[in-house]
Amino acid sequence: MSSLTSLRCRMANGVQLHLQQQPWIEQAGLCLRVAAGSHDEPEEYPGLAHFLEHLLFLGSRRYPAGQGLMAFVQHQGGQVNASTRARYTDFVCELPAAQLGPALQHLQDMLGQPLLELQAQQREREVLQAEYQARSQDSDVRIDHALAQALAPGQRCAEFLAGERSSLPLESEAFQQALRTYHQRHYQGRQMSLALVGPQSVQQLLELAQRHFGDFAAGDDVVLRARPASLLPLQTNRLRLQHPGPGICLGLALSLPQGELQPALAILLDALQDSAGDGLVARLRQLQLGQRLRGRVLYAYAGECLLRLDCIGSRPQQAADLRAAFLGWMQLVRRPSWWRLRLREWESSVVRRQLAATPLEVARQLLEPQLQSQETLETLLALLEQMATGEGLIELVCTPEEQPRWPARGLALPLSMLPGVAVAPLRLPASAVGYLPQPHRLPAVRLRQVPGTAWGGPAAMYWRAPLESADDLQKIEAGLRERIADLCQWGERQGIASRLEVQTAGWTLALHGAAELLPAFSERILAVLLAGGQLPDESALSHGLLLRTLLQRLPQLCETPTAQGLQGLSVGLGAAQQAQLALSFERVLPLLDPPPPARRSGLLWQQIQQPGSDAAVVLFCPLAATRAAAEASWRLLGQWLQKRFYQRLRGELQLGYALTAGFRQVQGQRGLLFALQSPHTDAAGIFAHLQRFLEAQQASLAELSEASLEEYRVALRQALEPARSNPTRAEQLWWLHLAGLPESHLQEVRQALDELTAHDVCAALGHLLAGEDWRVLASGSSC
Template identity: 30%
Template sequence: MDQNQRLLRLCNGFELHLSHQPGASQSAALLQVKAGSYDEPARWSGLAHLLEHLLFSGGEQFPGQQRLMPWVQSLGGQVNATTLAYRTAYFWQVPANCLGDGMARLKDMVLHPQLTAAAIAQESRVIDAEYRLLQQHLPALTEAALLHSIENPACFRDFHVGSLACFGEDTALLRQALVAFHARYYVSQNAQLRLSGPQSLDELEEMARQFVAGWPEGTARAAEPLPQLAAAPHAQLKQNGPQQLWISWLIQRSDDVIRDAVTLLREFALDAAPGSLLAQLREQGFCREISFHWLSTGDNSCWPAVKFITDTPDQLLAAWQQWLAQLAETSPQQQAHYQQLALRRFHHLTPLEKVRQQTLGFAPESAIPHLDQLLPLLKESVCLWVSPDAPTQTCVTQGYTLSRSSWSLPSMSLEVRWKFTFYPQPLPEPAPAVLADGAGLLHLKPDSWPATLLLRPAWHCSPDAVRGRALAEQLGGSFAWLRHLGGEAEWAEVQGIWQFTLQLPANHSAAQWLMTQIADALVSTSPAHPLPPESIALRQLLAALPGVLLASTGSGQWQGALLGGDRTLAQQLAARMAVLPPLEEVEKARPARQMQPIAHPGNENALLLFIPLLDATPASLLALQVLARCYEPLFFQRLRVELQVGYAVTCRYLRCGDRDGVLLAAQSPDVPIATLLAEFKAFLRNMTAQIAQLTQEDIQQHVQRLLHEAQGQNIATTLQRTLRREAGLAELPEETNTQLTAVDLLGLHQQLLSQRRQWRMLFSRGKQ
């Protein structure tokens, strides 16, 4: 374990994982309790899920708006939880200096939950709404189809989400079951805590020990039984959408070595560099996307899976088997190289994503690869074929009615004999060197390394999502090749704008070669696959918002900022930028209608309201973000808790398509769009009195946190901010002593209310 990590196993059974992150501005915490859906009594399906929801209702010391969730929201942080088969996890991220206050709130809600009758009734309805939504949620249905391959224990096929029908009408009896479940499993013997942040390991340990003090010891939960596959585990699932092949392995081990090896396997498989598995599958048209998932993890078994978006399962299976055989022949040096890539991928994550991946996902815990211990365990797989053309055969499992049937694996196609490339490999021939005077490229901190280039279209312009994703796929091989040289490259949608972020190695030939690949991709006519609709209606509205706000879906101009690198590199990049072709013909966006329907196949009502900030200045932008921090917890409280419109409710500051504004959004299974809009407006009107009650101390706390967070942003965000200032666009003030008053906030709030003609509303109306 490196010097920035510390693992402690206390005498009461509590396990502490501490991570010092030098330079981070945020801290994160994750509490995992070894109890999940498969531990609940047979009488109470969904009990573990319901308890997870209820703990956020608050404890003895921090009720109401002081409890963890609204408190984190008021800080602009992130907070969530998840209930899995044998685990429940609570995780959140806040400014680093607030970690201790957050730990006190977490301890209060977990150890002293109130479990009031009102909260139980409220969260029961929320979970019932979730269950109704999941009935049409493809990822949930696919997971249920995969888990049905387990014959024993029966819990893999039982219903666990929860519903009003399961919870019944006797709230007192349900509360007794919740209290008993909490007392049995929420004990130190079953708990693990992860803390990550810029604090020293000693400081993190002190906070962790304060958190652990007072926990009941209880009895450790017994190890779960080993799962047993059905006689015919391979299956096919009839579902609309892109065809998918899932290959998974039920491994009768679940130690750090195996999980680390699965992470390394994932790193090899996700490599898109020329000659790799993914690159060749894309070239042949056999697969567009690969992703890895954990279907289940327990004390003595784990179930990893890989998903392929493919129309040719026979070709895919053949390629995969040949790839595994060649992977087994890779050298220790090659495996160590990919292990380093996995470590780099992990280190780029936020503190919150790091603790989540370490607990629930794919995190390399060692610099030493252990692939040789995993590959022999992958000989027997469980496959699922998902296709609209699969036969219809009814199967009821986990509370879902599926069109699932057994599947005989297709004969592996041997039309293609595959020869795969594993890295590192020699550098390709560079393009001829060209130089320019650097005009058009902002160069910051010259002669420092590494060098990071931000390259983006003109302001308020961007390709649409279909074209953007096609370019991402086309450039994936070049970007992956750069990773093997120590660089990083990404073409991604950031705040509604597709842009390049390139971390370039000191090798100028590599930078020139990459820029040539980018220029070639921008003039190509590679096919753009239509995007399938988002499974959640609210996400579909968010995906559509950039197209509503952008002035153009193309750009004939490029602008960039380079941080680091020498003068020669800046000259070469400027020359390449000067000849970059337009993404496509500039298409002026039509004037946006105030209220626009967005097609979605679901049957729920979703509404998104974006209120733009007009004529933004640094001061008004700061006031807008403070207002959003004030709105967020109260909006959640009003719509999610008091009105109970549904489980999906959000309010926050948002920059989208180079426009700043406040976002309010909600999704409901039964509340009409008109009613949602009326509640949005009523909330905004009622906020006038709330803002007037803010003290100057409250306001300045928000101001200082926002300005502090702005200073701790990543390099790409810093470059974006610099480009905006150069163009005269508003960014947060650089002065740390900036003052705001309640009068300033009220003035802006009233301005936002008065400019209703500028509001943009998107809605997705459920099937009637």
């Protein structure tokens, strides 16, 4: 396994650097964290910090609107985002490694010299309003907000600080002054940490950081923060929330006088969710109190934290028993030796877990406080001591029954706060429940095994098999995920990343991680997936962002013929590991490409009923020809349309904040995708806007200069370069396999880009507008 080279240092202006080289990756990951968030904003303007995060993308001194970081990264085929949390704000992107320097230049100007124009503020406030409405309907957000209502009075954690029209009085001079003061006070070098991950050497990453952030203003003063008030004592330890999916969530409010919480919390959550024989999950299964715990940190700062634990499979009437079981398990596992062993296992898997992470995920991890064995163990034991008392344990029962309106600041909830109760710990029997099934010889497989790339890195695999039935894909996917959840959790701890997708044609499983672990892990997880099992009930299904739900279901409009038996592809296994994998199957046959997908004509509109008042439309236009020249023109057209799509539908028309566009492959079909969710325009109206947008692009595209065309060519060539990492090569080969295309196809597309003219791109737009094959997934009807 390759060793990772990393460096931590601080520049003269106070910017803390976290740098790491991963020689096998193509993309670079960047995360810049500002040590200020919604709890640092003026209380009279809730949402100001989140609003500023949005405004920074809307133009700076060197890069006016439409030419900033978002447009640049999207033009390079990368991804960019930002998030405002209670005590920090992150700006992140992942893009081709060669473009890391220009991205840093855009980011530096964006953060240091924003325009903050009033007209842009007025437009963006409407975007925030739409985001506020969507988030206020999201079931996860409502549960988070409900748990915080049990905390000690006066906590900002109990406020919904996303920002909306009434909390952002743009016309007020006092608000404008507060906005600029917040920016000047917090967006300074002493408040920033920058993480860079790429194939470049650490020295090269350091030079890039110094060149673009070395002269960032340090700031006049160090920002001093007062210690926040304790989250304890709780107002109550019992809450009831009106929610479509009945179940139980537990909250854990903890308060320590000092200590770095994040490493200890990571190990604690890992243990709570572990389904091994001595874990809490195994005990809950024995007592029939649930099947799984899913946990995350809602808030952690200066010794104060709030955790959320979703008790999957629990029933509302079991709340008291669940609380008692939790406290009983805490009494059993307060032994320092037990946690010292888990700490050593966690430390030993750090490098493997980084192998399984994307460059952006690694960059985020670098900004978290690092584990210090003895200090982390002491903090962990202090947390456990407090948890065992039950002082901060919150019971949230979700029920479809109507609840009174609870006027929480920023977002009213259908919530009742019940009288608190004292619960004695439940004595739990000792047991040893195996959670890794023993391997069995698997059925015949059509398999292709490919050597790794010269740069090394993690190995990768793709597996695909048909479904026994495809009557309810959402239930089937939830059932399969539940069936393999124990294995995926174990694999994640060992640095094996897994991703399962379910379509009508069958399920697809992607894995990557250390090559020496993948054959045995694949054998076990395939045995579970192929074994069959019951579907979950409706309570196990989540209701998230509408647009995300539609995008997940889009493949059903683009199905290739049903998979025939088990199929697989591996990249990066050594000869011995390839032989080990082959021995898992009754018979190994060559992997054959599927037949070409069926062509359709005209407009296919499929309506998907979903809860909530928002509307969303996903339009996919498959590319008819498989020729490299045709794909090159559509790829470039997708890059060209992407920026204009955001600018027109999000910025100018303000239809909604959730949208995406560009060239995509869906199952075996490649084409152009346009998707948007709106809180105030119905599905038919969204589709009409999409049509008008596309029709209006003809005149602008006709003026595309050769210089601009070459910029797009350069960005696309980078995306089509031969893969450095095994997971990227596996992904390329798998998508080519599904499309029935030879491995040489990507090189042919690169060559076709060199010969591409503006006339070819205009012709591609004309073909798109002809509407010969448009496929729509929408939340409403077409009229």
